[in-house]
Amino acid sequence: MALDHCVIHVSDWNRSNMFYRDVVGAEVVPRGAGFVYRWGRQQLNCHGPGVRAEPLARLPVQPGNSDLCFAWDGTVEEARAHLATCGVAVELGPVPRQGGRGEGTSLYFRDPDGSLLEFIVYP
Template identity: 35%
Template structure:
């Protein structure tokens, strides 16, 4: 039987400190924090997806074989233009590393702005809106 993938449900992100990472994603990207499971694990929800947060010392079967803080690159899509993205990031005290730059996303041309989370993961915030 052959099948196709529909979408990403969640990703797991290894971080140095779950509390610091969760607070950053809530404050800067407006994600909703969720505690789940008997162990009181932490997830960040947005749209129809979520990010599960782990520390490097947790069960390695929940992450990639060589996962570590600062080893991820994630692209998030927003419904505002890049000027608004940059203004918001600067207002949150987040350094813009690059952008706006043209990119080709899953749905076509988009414009991206790059920054880093507290662990150094590359965070791309992109918009399909024309600037």
């Protein structure tokens, strides 16, 4: 079993598309009135302006209330430099964290809606 996709909610398609493409390296794929963000076989489905999703969670995801972690293929220093180049502030890190592959080192930052994002680097 593997996680196929999860859902975030965005408030502005253009702003979010640029962020997830440029900062997180997503392929931005049009779907209906909205978009999905894809990395190979992993995907974030997006709810946002003009998208009417059914069915929904009992308490549907809202802009800015997601926590997501992405494995960074490089060093923590490279991840920090990438975020700086993109004008994204690091809120916390580097800090040791336990991820899906074991021990790693993480940097935390926010997407344009305020969702907490993490780049984890594994040794």
